[in-house]
Amino acid sequence: MTSQARTPFFNIHSPLNDCNRTNINISLGDISGSISLSNQMEAKEIASDMSRLIILSMLFRGPMHGYQILEELEARVGRRISPGLIYPFLRQLEERKLLRHKEVQIGRKTKKVYELTVNGKRFCMNIFKRVATMVSQAIEPTLNACAHCGCKVYQGGHIEEVEGRKMMFCCVHCAQTYLQDKGEA
Secondary structure (H helix, E strand, O other), X not given: OOOOOOOOOOOEEOOOOXXXXXXXXXXXXXXOOOOOHHHHHHHHHHHHHHHXXXXXXXXXXXXXXXXXXXXXXXHXXXXXOXXXXXXXXXXXXXXXXXXXXXXXXXXXXXXXXXXXXXXXXXXXXXXXXXXXXXXXXXXXXXXXXXXXXXXXXXXXXXXXXXXXXXXXXXXXXXXXXXXXXXXXX
């Protein structure tokens, strides 16, 4: 049996002993406008990792056969996807006992229907939590906090001028309550 180089599941590193700390090492290289071959390869690797994440999210919702995965992934990313991305990844998941398949008769064809195992669902939850943490850390600095309740305002919000200063509120109700508390309403 020959040893083959494996594509990593994800390029997300989180030490087992430190669940609250997630490191991502992505080198974007020269961003002056020209993209080198190595940067193009890095972009493809990142896109592959994101595609794998999407595949896991689809399987987390329920069992699917390979062609369903391919079609839905193409619809989500808006471009053609090579089966060479999907099927080796499904095999890796099966080898790690995170996924199982059963053969099911669909019309005239027998298809492999893939389903996450209990460990596969746990794996997905861990990955989803890590990604959510990374996304939160990435967008957190761009969010405004409501001057009344402190919640983060992702989009929109209500701006009110208070004592000559523009202040951000999550909604009109928080702005009104804030002004009432200050005795300005």
